[in-house]
Structure formats: structure tokens, C-alpha cells
Amino acid sequence: MAETAGAHGAGSQGGDHGDEATRRDFLYLTAGAFTVIGGAVAIWPFINSMNPSADVLAAGGPVDVDLTPLEEGQAITVMWRGEPMFVRYRTQAEIEAARETPLDDLIDPQTDEERVKPGHEQYLVVRGICTHLGCVPLGQRQGDERGEYGGWYCPCHGSHYDTSGRIRRGPAPMNLIVPPYTFADDKTVVIGEEGEAAA
């Protein structure tokens, strides 16, 4: 200690060079780097604790929907992960209306075929949340306003969806989202599980 003080004394502000300075800079850098890395790693548990917890994830497992009571032209709403999922049994006219629409007329171009499962074209399954700001569109119940295109109508800011759940008019930027789902059999749809031949 004494020799260090003798060698540098008060002039150690910046006049020194060589091994001593290098060793000190190295120490400071190492200490700083360790503290920064340690601090950054220590923050992660705090952030991660706000991600969905194990029970929340488990409760968000797939739901089975029995389609037997559903008749042509009717729709049902089921809950999955705390949100409404729309299942509509479309009439032939509704399917044709959706398929005949030219892609050029669409805000978010997507064919009807891309939005249903082959062999089960009559069933449209979409997340019942307007892609604008998250309201639940009308159109599930008989007598609901269904908008200009016969699908759904979001009353919050006037978005119109067609019979394929595609956005046609209004402020919403995207079509109603198709959740992962698959058909366990002709009359049972499993929402939340990706089918093998997912479109």
C-alpha cells in the first residue's frame, strides 16, 4: 500500500500509465460488467412473474364444442381463454356470398377457403373480438344488427364484417381472427387445438 501511494500519490488522476492503470481499469470494468449482468439477470424474474402463470395457461386449454344442437343459420358463442369464440353454421347462400366476393374488394384479402376447414365449410369459427379496438361485434343472436354484408357489425366504431368474418367497411384493419381449432368428428369442434391439416 505504501509503495503504491509513493508511486502515484495525488497525481494518480490520469498521469499514470502502464500496469497499474491497466490493472485498475480492468478491475473497474470487470466489477461494472458483473454488476450490470447480475442486475439484468435479476430483473428477469420480476418481469417474468407478470407473464401468464401455470394455472392460467392450464385453464386456457382446448375446449370441446358440441355442434349437434346448432341448426343452419344459427350461431353459438363459447368462451376460450376468457374471450368469446363465434361458431356460425352458415347457410348455402352465406357461403356463396362469401366465396363470390372478389379479393380486390377486400381490405384484408383472404379467401373464404383459407378461413374454414375443408369438408366443414359450413362452419365458420372466429374469435369474436373486433380487430379495431377489441369490442365484441353483434350478429350472433337472431335479430342482431349484422351490418351491410350480413356477417357481424361492431357497434363501437362501425366496422362491418361479411359472412366469412372478413372486414369490409369501417376502421378495423384486419379480418376476424380464426383461432386454432380442429374437428374431432363431424359434430365436435375442438377450439384451441391445431389440427394436423391446418390451413
Next chain:
Amino acid sequence: MKRITLAAVAAALALAAGPAMAAEEGQQASGHGVEIAAQDWSWDGIFGGFDQQQLQRGYYVYEQVCASCHSLELVAFRNLHDLGFNDEQVQAIASNWTVPDLDQETGQAITRPALPADRFPSPFPNPIAARFANNGALPPDLSVIAKARADGADYLYALLTGYVDAPQGVDVPVGKYYNAAFPGHIISMPPPLSDGRVEYIDGTPATVDQLARDVSAFLMWAAEPALVERKELGVKVILFLIVLAGITYAVKRKVWSDVEH
């Protein structure tokens, strides 16, 4: 002077940390005056973890013996993955249990097979019913029992193997039992285990000792499922901090080296 202070502080820290490092999981000295013998457990020590085979055996003991009276309501079937069961096994185990639910159409109370996301159902609908069915005694929930009793798993093992004949002069009321480990010795729970009470799939001889050991381990896991993760992280954190302590000490020495002190 500096060195003496440093040594004193280090000694004080060691005194504080020593018992902490030596302490067994979930343990505290009991105040009941009953000596509970310490057992060897797989999770003892800094690197100790759970023995999945043992936990699986312990689970079967819970399922076939304890579950008829004791709930485990904080544990979910999905947690059984920790025991080494795969998805299908967990599904199969869950479906053996029924849980209460509501009929989504009629709103009537129904029961349905459990799903992995469900927690273990309670054997009684409420504490009153549990007392009524058990001569007024309430079988406690077992989810955190290993942390809720002084001496933890050692106590559970001692209790389960502690059914002995009452010493002369001790009057055991009808419907009660004598247990060497239970505080006060008079216990309402009938001896739950007997040799061969559970048939182990892995062929381990199902002696009372083995059954008690396995179910105590299972209950330790149920109370502290993050134990293995905790210790693994702890080793890393402490190693990191020791290195950081070394570096900061070197920095401190360096900083002070140009000052006479």
C-alpha cells in the same frame, strides 16, 4: 484493526449463515417435547433433489390411502409431471378422479372426470361434513402439511410409523389411538398404513416403513414443488455473488491503495 473487524464481521455472518445452511428443509425445532428422529432424505443437503420413483410411489400411497379423508387442494393434476409422469399418464390419472362442475346447459351441479388443469378434489364437500364423517376430527389438507409441521417430513414419517401400544397408565379413549410422535399422543386418525396396504407397480416391497417414507417424500414435494429449481438456482446465484464479492473486494483494495489508512 481493519483485519480484526473484517474477521469479526465474517465470523458473525458465518454464525448467521451456518445454521441456515445446515437446516433441513421445512424444519424448525419442535416445541412439543417429542423428539423426532431425523431421517435420510433424497433432498438433504445443498445438491439434494427429489427421487421421482419415490414420489410416484408416494403418490399411489396418497391416492389409495390418504385421499379418502385428506384433501390436497392446492396441487393440480398437471403438477404430476414433476413426478416423471408423461402427458398421457397425467391424463389417465386425472380421469380416475371426479370433480364437481356445472352442467353448461342446465346449470345443475354435476361431476365429471378431472382434467390435468384441475386441482385435486376434496373428499368432503366442506369442513363441517369432514368433521361429521370423522367423529368430530377434521382431517387437515395435505398440500403444505410438510411445511406446516415442525420437523417437516421427519415428523410425517415419525407419525405414520408411530402407532405403538399405549404405555401403561395411559388411557386411550374409544375411537382414538396412541401415537408416539403426535403432540399429546392421542390421535383421531386410525393407523393408516399396514404392510402391503398398497401394491407398488415397481415391485418395491410395501412395508409400513417404505410406505411412510414414500408418502412423506410425496408430501414434501407437494409442499415445496420448486425445491429442486430453487437449490439449482441458489448454487448459481451464490457462486456468482462469491465471485462478485472477490471482484468488489479487489476494487475496494485498489481504490484504497493510494490512501494511507
Next chain:
Amino acid sequence: MSGPSQPSQFTGAVGWIDRRLPVFSYLEKEYRQFPAPRNFNYFWNFGAIATVMLVVMMATGIVLAMQYTPHVDMAFNSVERIMRDVNNGWLLRYLHMNGASMFFIAVYIHIFRGLWYGSYKQPRELLWILGVVLLVLMMATAFMGYVLPWGQMSFWGAKVITNLFSAIPLVGDSITTWLWGGFTVDNPTLNRFFSLHYLLPFVIFGVVILHVIALHVVGSNNPLGIDPKSPRDTVPFHPYYTAKDSFGIVVFLIVYAAFVFFAPNFMGHPDNYIPADPLLTPAHIVPEWYFLPFYAILRSVDFDIWFIDAKLGGVLAMFGALVVLALAPWLDRSPVRSCRFRPVYRWFLVLLVIDLIALGYVGANAPDDEILSGLGITWLDLGHIAMPWYFIHFLVVMPLVGKFERPLPLPLSIRDAVLPTRGGAPMTTAAPSKQA
């Protein structure tokens, strides 16, 4: 010295801010240049360590509060849900749970440091009182936090401590009913405790700032207890004490981590893993270790004093224990600060520590149990000696020893005492005469 119109020593964006809000000047002055006596020992780390613990407690507490449910039917299970289902929830909860104990360890060492080196004496009286206020706030926060998991000890601890207020004459029962928001400790109580448990740390944080401001007005004490007389007696706070504090903090964190990761329930009580049951009192209601000496003082007053009955007496003694601590600056009549130069008082201070440890054991054990079976001495008997001694120490020993003790000669300056003497005997003064 530096007037408001003086240009900032900083340039660029930092300078722009600093000319309008002199935070950087403040940091520069108070945490970089701030002259600190050059002879701090490692006891001087514990202020910084306590600050770190406060930050850790607030950080973990904020994220835990996002997952916790303050309802009697759900509180226990919501804590267990944190332990089981929330990502890293067990880590955050154990950090918080053991952090409370570690915070108290740091603060108790910090207080002992103040007592040993006379840091409470003139001109630091207000600094000391702010410290006692911090201790009281911490105790209130820790007590209410312990209620939140709604285990057996939570419930019965809450019941016993809130019942203390029923000892107040005339209005006691009204006050307890008001505290509870009901006829007993119940859901309204849990809700308000949660609210206050979240609020008080911010109050503590504010008082810590006052504590630090008060410290920086008069400067730090030091192991010699004499004031720095020249710049040669001090070093700038940064980098000398920032480096030393950093090392101390990391060593403290190692101990903290040892508890969190390898014995997380060592300082807890098993009964608090039993959900609260208003019909069944645990065999022994024991507070957390950091309250044990105070709890022992409460219980050791089991006799009426004149017109004060035992119940009120116990409560008064417990709060009185904190009051006499706050009055230390005026009770101690010695002009010498550091125990290094107080050959008599230092032994009394050691005795006080032993007394507090004894009180801790008294608080942890059932009053009527014998200390050693067969001897016939109960823990309560020990309490009957240790409890009065605590008060005798402050009310009798402190004034009298200060008056009659002959202090050792004090060094002329910190530098003289610290640096190796250059031949000859160390220069000293005679013991200073009593200050006016």
C-alpha cells in the same frame, strides 16, 4: 456557497437539466465529494445495506401484490398460488419473506453501531430520532405484512397485537373495533392491512431521505467519535466508500441468498402454513424473531404497577422501550461518543446486547416453561430480570456512567489516530470537559 444562478459544472443535456433541476449537482456534492471520515469500519456498511434491502422489499412487494388477493377466503391460497403457479413466484415470495428478516438484521446492526460509537449524540439527535421513527414504521409494516398470508400465526398475531390497544383506558375497546372494522380480526382488517402494508414502505422511503439529509448536514460519525478537523481526516465518499459499501452489500447478499435458496423457512414458523382458523389458537403464539425482545417486554409485565394494571403496563413498557431508545441522546451524559474510549460503558452496552438476546429467548418460549428442567426457574422469571434491566440501562446506567466514567484520552485528530505514529508516543489530549 453555490448560488442558484451559478452555471452548472455539467455540460450538454446533463447540464441543461442540472441548471433547471440540480439533481446532478446534488449527487456530485452528496455522493461523490461528500467528505467522509477516513476511518469507517465495516459497521458503517449497514446503512447502505439497509437501503438496498428496502429497495429489494419494495421491488418484490410490488410484483407480489399483483398476484395476491386480500380476502380471508383466498389470501392463503393466493400466496400458495404465487409459490406454485406464478413464474418465479416462489423466488419472489421467499425473497420478500426472508428479506424482512435480513432488513431487520441490517437495521439492528446499524442501530448497535450507532449505540456503540455514540452516533446519537449531539449534533445528531434528530438523525437518531428519525432512525427510531424508521424502526417503528418498519415494525408496523412487517407486522401487517406477516398478517397477509392469513396463516394461523398471521391471524393470531394480528389478534394479539390489535388487542394491545384495548388496554388504553376508556377508549380502548372502541379503538380496537375501529382497527378491526368489525367485531374481531376479519376481512375488513385484512384489507386495510394490505392497503397500509403497501403504503408504509413509501413513507419509510420518505423518512429515509430525511434521515440521509439530516446525516449530510452534520456529516458522519466515525469509530473514534471525534469530529474531522481538516480535509486530511476525510476522503471523498466516492470512490472510497462506494467501493467499500459495494463489497459489504455483496457479502450481505450472499448470506441473504443462503437463506432464500437453502433454508427459506428457517426464520418462519410452521404454523403459518396452516390456514387461519378463528376457532383454534396455536399452542404458542410467537412473533417473528425480530419482535421477540419487544414481545418479551410486553409479557414480562404481569403485575400491576400502582394504578396501571398488568395489561396496560405491558403495552406501555413495550412502547416505552422504543421511547427510551429515542431519548438516548439526552439520557447519555457522557461527552465522549465512541465506546472505544469509554472503558466502563462499553461493558454495559455488551450487557445490553446480552439482555436483548435473553429477552429474545424469553419471547420465544412459553412463559411458564422452565429454562432448565429441575432448576425451577421459568422463562418468565428471566423476563422479570431482563425486562427491567433494559429500562435501567437507558434510564439509570446511561446518565450515571456518563457522569462518573473516566474516558480514555482521545486522539487529536482522526489522521493522527489512524496513521502509524512517526516515532514517539501518540499525541493525545486529556478527556474533554463536558460540553456546555
